[in-house]
Amino acid sequence: MSSLIQKFNKTFGADMAGPVIAFVVVMVIFGLGADNFLSLGTFGSVAFQLPELGLLTLAMLLPLLTGGINLSVTFTANLSGLAAASVLQAFGGVDASGGAFVIAVAAAVATGAAAGLMTGAAIAYTRAHPILVTLSMMIFLRGLGEFLTRGGDVSGFPSYMEPIGHGSILGLPIPLLIFIACVGIWQVLLTRSKLGFGLLMIGSNVEAGQYSGLNTRRIIMLVYTLSGVMCAIAGIIMLARFNSVRIGHGESYLLITVLAAFLGGINPFGGFGRVLPVFVALVVLQLLSSGLNLMGANQHLATALWGVLMIVVMAARTIVSSYFASRRKKI
């Protein structure tokens, strides 16, 4: 048994245990409980719902790894979507050409990056707590969005936007493919790049990072800018999926993204964590809500169970680690 655990840890990493166990438990419970759970339909719906929450979680991930947090992700995403929407509207709405789409995407990414850069600069130069800066940024962006849209929807987009939200290639939904590509980029960024090393270093010990010659300010600014860019991608996907932009879209995802990241083994104080366990944790969360949907419960019960799952995983971590600690003491 212990050699099996060791082998698992060697292949997937110790932080993979929580999400994988949760995955197995969810599959077994719903596989037995709901007779049509283990079907292509379930996985199809998970595959379509995963990307929005997933991309926002990726946006949350980098700041969390530096020991910060980005509470403005959902509103940055919607504001970026709004930037894209207004460009498309300016080029004729439904009749906008392909070139307009490119400009729209560029506008969205620029908006996201600008919001992220502002946040990052405020955090890097004033050393204010990231919760506070991003929280006030969130209130500001929400207000700005409501001011620009008057609280309403912006809709009417060209028909070629449709596949980005609903189309599929070889049976795989396009949003899912985009999401998987982003997961890949983040994985490479964290494990193979100077920035990835630097941001993990900042998360575990800022002072040590500074003394070893890291430009911590530049790294923090880059991290929040990249987070903003990821928000922009999420914003474009949401625009295509709902075929409209409203500043309140996906508002309830905000705290769920933090939950998903912690469930995926991200250290709450920063410095340690990987992308793949977070990906598995996201799949678990979506499977849980799809399974409950099949059994006739609504999304709110799923939200409550997400919270319970989180507490169970965190409590199990505490209990397991204190068990090992007490065993080590005896020896």
Added chain:
Amino acid sequence: MRRLMLGHTTEFTLFAVMIVLCVALSFATDRFFTISNAFDVLNVSAVNIIFAVGLLVVLISGGIDISFAVAASVVQYVTALAIAYLGGGNWAEGFIIAGAVGIGLGLINAALVYKLQIISIVATISTFNIFFGLLMFFTKGVSIYDLPEWLTTRVVFYEREMSDGSWLELTLPVVVMILCCIATWFMMSRTTIGRQLYAFGDNPEGARRFGINIGAMHYISFGWLGLMAGIGGLMQAHYAEEVVPNALYGRELDVLAATVLGGARLGGGKGSVIGCVLGVLMVSITQNGLNLMGVSPFAFKMIVGAIILIAITLSSARIDKLLPFFAKGKIEKGQAQKREAH
């Protein structure tokens, strides 16, 4: 006096900014600088101040709580149902039920943080989802409108018609808010428990070695916030004359921002009731002033957000970098003295 000012820089800065803001607003609009408008601002911000002083205790003790606003919604709903079940009820029963349910929900958070060693932001984000999810699941999002008469009738302690025909009213939420502030102030600065909470927030390990009961600190701080959330929830139901399950959703982050604006520090050990009240009032006054100036309501939140962003960013920058050079020496001396005192 100088020591008082150096010890409470945030509060005094905030107070000064508020006076400047009030003076500017009273020149910009003629309705702003009236006593009845001041009472309007108090009436509107009463519930938020009740939440804020509760949150302050948790922040001082080094924790954070995201779930209190949703907990207050749960309290509202449970209290409304319990009162209907008891067949009417009255204010005393209302307060007891709301307070007890609130404390209960707060103690759940405390147990998660203390017994299971989950850090407070993770634990309270989880309970936020659990409380809200279960509330919406069981209530199906249905609001309660037929509240008993005693709960929805306005209770006015003092009223008076001003010479310009406007009414000056001191209502129940404001009186309860003042009582909550006094109680919190008394607990935090005049009792051993309060001083222990400050010590625990500043240095948990030091406090533990000093013999402070760490478990009790968790239960007291989260329990107190639970009590305030319960009372605040009841007051909100009284003020709005209805119970809507998602009415308070999202309030937690606004209150958190206002509390921190008032000088409470994330990470614990710092903060005061006065600062916290000033923080909430600052936001309300800005909104009230913008309203009277005829600014579009859609622009409110943006401007308030920008103000909070600037204020928090500036207050976190080292204060001596922003002050002119003659003030620097004093502050550094003050800090040096403090360090020696420690």
